[in-house]
Every structure is written in structure tokens, then in C-alpha cells.
Amino acid sequence: MKHFSKAMSMKVNHGARRAHAGKGRAAGSRRRIAALLLGSLLLGPHSLRAQAPSPPGVLAPPPAGAPSLIPAPPAPPGIVPPPGGFVPRIFAPSPGQPAPPPAASVPAPSPPRPGAAPAPAGTSVRLQATPRLGSPPLTRGLIWRVYADKPRLDGKVAILTQSTEAQPLFRLPPGAYLVNAAYGRATVTRRLEVGLNPVADTFVLTAGALRLQATAGERIIPDTRVTYSVSAGPGPGGTTLVENVRAGRILRLPVGDYFVNSRYGEANAFMAGDVKIESGRLTEVTMKHRAAQITLKLVSAPGGEALANTAWTVLTPGGDTVQESIGAFPIMVLGAGDYTVIARNDQRIFNARFSVETGRDREVEVVAK
Numbered sequence: 001m002k003h004f005s006k007a008m009s010m011k012v013n014h015g016a017r018r019a020h021a022g023k024g025r026a027a028g029s030r031r032r033i034a035a036l037l038l039g040s041l042l043l044g045p046h047s048l049r050a051q052a053p054s055p056p057g058v059l060a061p062p063p064a065g066a067p068s069l070i071p072a073p074p075a076p077p078g079i080v081p082p083p084g085g086f087v088p089r090i091f092a093p094s095p096g097q098p099a100p101p102p103a104a105s106v107p108a109p110s111p112p113r114p115g116a117a118p119a120p121a122g123t124s125v126r127l128q129a130t131p132r133l134g135s136p137p138l139t140r141g142l143i144w145r146v147y148a149d150k151p152r153l154d155g156k157v158a159i160l161t162q163s164t165e166a167q168p169l170f171r172l173p174p175g176a177y178l179v180n181a182a183y184g185r186a187t188v189t190r191r192l193e194v195g196l197n198p199v200a201d202t203f204v205l206t207a208g209a210l211r212l213q214a215t216a217g218e219r220i221i222p223d224t225r226v227t228y229s230v231s232a233g234p235g236p237g238g239t240t241l242v243e244n245v246r247a248g249r250i251l252r253l254p255v256g257d258y259f260v261n262s263r264y265g266e267a268n269a270f271m272a273g274d275v276k277i278e279s280g281r282l283t284e285v286t287m288k289h290r291a292a293q294i295t296l297k298l299v300s301a302p303g304g305e306a307l308a309n310t311a312w313t314v315l316t317p318g319g320d321t322v323q324e325s326i327g328a329f330p331i332m333v334l335g336a337g338d339y340t341v342i343a344r345n346d347q348r349i350f351n352a353r354f355s356v357e358t359g360r361d362r363e364v365e366v367v368a369k
């Protein structure tokens with residue numbers, strides 16, 4: 001009995017020691033887990049991920065540097081993927097741990113300002129023209145054209161740019177160009193070399209200007225009733241340069257001699273003469289016509305009403321036809337001199353003679369009797 005009691009006491013003591021050892025081991029495990037948790041809190045979630053075992057059924061993140069067999073998820077906003085396509089997985093912080101600051105995003109480049117003009121490219125080329133050396137530059141009436149230095153395959157020279165400004169500013173890449181300056185019919189073409197430095201050049205156009213008007217007696221003829229033509233002179237027979245020019249228009253011509261022909265009306269009132277154009281000067285010419293404006297009337301009695309549907313023919317004393325017309329009040333501009341007029345109305349023919357004096361506009365009545 002004592003032996004049994006002693007044996008039982010030894011078993012109890014041994015069980016107690018085993019229980020005590022088990023409790024010690026459990027306490028040690030708890031202390032190690034607590035230490036691991038404390039370390040993870042101090043070192044961050046990556047330390048915990050590196051040491052803590054993954055729960056069953058959950059894949060642990062791959063070790064640093066190991067290739068991933070799972071496609072990388074799309075990068076969160078503000079995160080720029082590194083080369084190679086790997087995007088680091090972001091883990092939520094542990095309860096009670098402050099969230100890490102958001103990753104700094106790279107600011108996108110600001111778009112260009114609306115309406116902002118791009119910086120001009122090419123070398124600055126400023127041009128002006130003058131009628132002669134030492135005179136002020138021309139301020140109007142110029143046309144500038146810039147051509148390529150060499151022709152195309154079809155043999156034509158390509159025009160690159162042009163301007164109607166008096167002193168244009170071109171932007172041209174370095175190279176050689178043909179520049180043409182036109183001042184009316186006066187033109188000059190020069191070869192221009194453009195480098196990296198700004199260019200300023202003056203073209204000399206030996207040209208002048210011509211302005212025309214006409215009179216009949218002491219009266220200035222309205223611009224709508226007279227036209228002009230200009231040909232190379234001196235004298236008639238030269239090449240016609242400009243025609244159907246209205247009075248008051250300024251013609252820009254090269255220096256030289258010209259022949260001007262003025263026509264008043266549509267019949268035989270002409271005036272012509274030579275004109276000399278000088279460099280840098282405006283030449284004003286007045287053409288003095290020896291003519292007048294005549295209104296024809298066919299009446300039943302002097303001072304009566306004009307008869308409608310009348311056909312008219314005006315002849316010179318030698319029988320040459322000067323002008324024809326149909327109507328009750330035809331208006332004709334005729335040179336000074338003597339004329340015969342024939343009126344046809346209702347199958348009847350009437351005629352009369354009259355004279356034209358310079359600058360004396362009047363009515364001519366033909367009495368039907």
C-alpha cells in the first residue's frame with residue numbers, strides 16, 4: 001500500500017512536472033509570437049510577411065528578386081510601373097497602424113497656352129525698295145515674291161512666299177533665293193544669300209508714277225466718260241503696256257518715254273501725246289480734248305417732244321460714218337467740227353447739219369418735215 005501510494009505520488013509528481021513543462025513551452029511559444037508581432041509592428045508589414053508563415057490556402061508573396069508567375073495587377077493611380085512590368089503589391093496596414101503617406105505623383109506637363117503662337121523658324125529677312133539711291137523708301141504699291149534658287153524638274157521656278165507690304169519681314173531657312181520686287185510695271189529681281197544672321201536689304205527700282213485726267217474746254221471730264229491707253233514711246237506704234245485706264249488712277253512705270261492715248265466717249269474724240277517718266281517722281285498729265293457732248297432729238301416742231309423709235313447716223317462732211325444709235329435722246333461725244341445727221345422714223349428719213357464746238361455741250365433738234 002505504501003509502495004502503491006509512493007508510485008502514485010511519483011506519477012502525480014511526474015504528471016505535474018510534465019504539465020508544468022507543457023505550460024512553460026506554451027508560455028514560451030506565446031512569448032515568441034508576441035515578439036514576432038512586436039517586431040512586425042516596429043519594422044513594418046514587409047518584415048511580418050518575410051517571417052510569419054502564410055495561413056493555409058493563401059500564397060505567400062514571393063521573396064525579393066524572385067520572378068512572378070502571376071500577371072502584375074494594373075498600377076494604382078499615381079504609381080509609375082518600373083521597367084519590366086512588375087508592380088509591387090500594396091498591403092493594407094495592420095489595425096491600429098497609421099496608413100503610409102500616398103505616393104507622390106509625377107505632375108503632367110502643362111499644355112500650351114491657347115492662342116500662343118509658335119516661335120518663328122528661319123532667319124529674319126527684312127526688305128525695302130526705293131526709286132533711286134538716297135531717296136526715301138517706297139511706302140505702297142509694292143509686291144514682293146520669293147522664289148526657289150533652282151527650277152523644278154518641269155523647268156519652272158517655284159514661288160515660296162510673297163507679300164504686298166512695303167517693307168515685309170520674311171523668315172527663311174539658310175540658303176539661296178531669287179527675290180522679285182514689282183512696282184507696277186517696274187520690276188527688279190536679285191539673288192539673295194541667307195545665312196544664320198538677320199538680313200536687311202534695299203532694292204533700287206528706277207521707276208516713277210503717272211496720273212492722268214482730261215478736260216473739254218474749261219471743264220474736267222468725268223472719270224467714267226474717258227479712258228486711256230499707255231504704250232512704249234516715244235511716238236505711236238509702240239507696244240501697248242496698259243489700256244482702258246480710268247482717270248485718276250496712278251500708274252507705276254519704269255523710267256522712260258511713253259505714248260498716251262485718251263478717248264472721250266465712244267466716237268471720234270481722241271487726244272494723244274508723249275510723256276516722260278522720271279525716277280521717284282509722280283508725273284501728272286492733263287489731256288485737253290477738243291470735243292463736246294451732243295444730245296439728238298427728232299421733233300415734229302421746234303421745241304417739241306422727241307419722237308421715239310428713231311434710228312440715228314452721224315456722218316462726217318465726207319460721208320464717213322462716225323456713230324450710230326437708236327432712241328429718242330441719244331447722247332454722243334463728238335470731236336469739234338461739222339457733221340451731218342440722218343434720222344429714220346416710221347419709214348421716213350430726215351437729215352440736218354450741225355457743228356460741234358469744244359466744251360459746248362448742247363441739244364441738236366431735227367425737225368420732221
